[in-house]
Amino acid sequence: MFPGATTDREAASYVVVGAPLDATTTFQPGTRFGPDRVRRFAETYDDYDDRTESRFSALGVHDAGDTRPWDDVEAYLDHLAAELRSVTLDGAVPLLVGGEHTVTYAGVEAVDPDVLVVCDAHLDLRDAYDGNPWSHACVTRRCLDDLGVDRAVIVGARTGSEAEWERAADTDVEVVAPEETRAWLDGLDADAFNTESVYCSVDVDGLDPGFAPGTGTMEPFGLAPREARDLVRAVAPRADGFDVVEVNDRDDGQAAAVAGKLLREFARTHAAADGG
Template identity: 70%
Template sequence: MFPGATADRSSAKYVVVGAPLDVSTSFQPGTRFGPDRVRRFAETYDDYDHRTDQFFSELDVHDAGDVRAWDDTPDYVEWLRGTLTDVVWDDAVPVTVGGEHTVSAAGVAAVDPDVFVCLDAHLDLRDDYDGNPWSHAAVTRRILDGWPGESDVPTVDGVVVLGARTGSPEEWERAAAADVTVVPPEAVSEWTPDFGDDTSVYLSVDIDAADPAFAPGTGTMEPFGLTPREMRDVVRAVAPYVRGFDVVEVNDRDDGQAAALAGKLLREFVFSHADQS
C-alpha cells in the first residue's frame, strides 16, 4: 500500500493503481519493480504537508494494488484502461504508478483530457520503435494520433513535453506541428501553464525527465536534465487542471533515488490537487 493511502475504495477521491508493465524497455529493464519501489521508498515521508496544511492520510487516497502485467501490450493497455475508467466513473482521480511509459496510453484513454502534459527526457513521438507501435518510445504518438486499429479511443487536442532533450529527426518533425509544444530543460523553470479554466489535463511524469544524477534508476538515462525542484514546481502548477496522473519508468537499478523522487512527486500532486478542490 502507498503510505497514507488508507481510504476505502468506495469513498476515495484518489485511487493509486500500480501498472508494472516491463515489455518494451529498450535499454535497462526493471520497470516491473517500479510500483513496489515507489511505495517502499515513500514510507519515510511525513504524513503532514506544511505548505498546504494537509495530512496525506486525510485526503481520501486509496491504493487498489497492481494490475498484473503480461506480455501482450495492447491487450494489457486495454485492460488497464478499463480499470482506470472505473475510477473515473466513480468520480475519483486515477493515480497510476508504472511500469514503462506505455501505460500512460491507458490513463489518457480513461480520462479523455483535452491536453497531455508530460515531463520527459524523450519526445516519445515515434510511430513505432523497431517495428513496435506500442513501444514506450511511441507512447506520446499513440496518445496524440491514436491506437493502431482502434477508432473508439479518444485522442488529445494537444501535447506539452517538458524537459525533452533528445529525439529522432522524424520525432522532431512531428513535434514541430501546431498540436505539440516542446519546452527544453533550460526553459522549464520559466514555463507556466496557460490553459483555460475549462481545460482538462492528464499529467505524466516520466522519471527520466530528471537528470540521471538525481534519478539513475530508470530505463533510458539522458544527461542534462531537470532538477527535482523544477519537476516539483511543474507538478504543483499543473495540478489544478489535472483529471488523471501517473509517474512511470522507475526501475530497480539504483539505491532508491528514482523511486523516492517518484513517490514525492506523487504526493506533491495529491497535496496540490486537493488544496485547490
C-alpha cells in the same frame, strides 16, 4: 500499500494503481519493480505537509494494488484502461504508478483529456520503434494520433529522432527544453489550462540522471527535482489524472523516492485546489 493510502475504495477521492509493465524497455529493464519500489521509498515521508496544511492520510487516497501485465501489451492496456475508467466513473482521480511509459496510454484513454502534459527526456513521438507501435518510445504519439488528445506539452525533452522532431513541429505539440523550463513555469498564470481537461504524466527520466538514475534510458542535462515538483504543482489543479513512470531497481532508491514525492505533491495540490 502506498503509505497513507488508508481510505476504503468506495470513499476514495484518489486511487493509486500500480502498472508494472516491463515489456518494451530498450536499454535497462526493471520497471516491473517500479510500483513496489515507489511504495517502499515513500514510507519515510511525513504525513503532514505545512505548505498545504494537509495530512496525506486525510486526502481520501486508496491503493488498489497492481494490475498485473501479460505478454499482449495492447490487450493489457485495454484492461488497464478499463480499471482506471472505473476510478473516474466513481468520481475519483487515478494515480497510476508504472511501469514503463506505455502505461500512460491507458491513463489517457480512461481520463480522455484535452491536453497531455508530460515531463520526459524523450519526445516519444515515434510511430513505431523496432516495428512496435506500442513501444514506450511511441506513447505520446499514440495519445495524439489514436486517442484524440488535442495537444501535448512535453517538458524537459532533449532528445529524439529526426522524424520525431519533425512531428514535434506540428501545432498540436509544444516542447519545453530543460533550460527553458523555469521561465516557462514562471510564465504560467492561474488561468493556464483553465478551459481544458489535463492529464499529467511524469517519466522520471525527464529529471537529470544525477538525481534519478534508476530508470531505463538515462539522458543527461535534465530537470532538477524542484522543477519537476513545480511542474506537478502547476498542472495538478486542472488535472483529472496523473502518473509517474519508468522507475526501475537500478539505483539506491533515488528515482523511486522522487516519484513517490511527486505523487504526493500532485494529490496534495489537487486536493487543496478542490477545497479538500
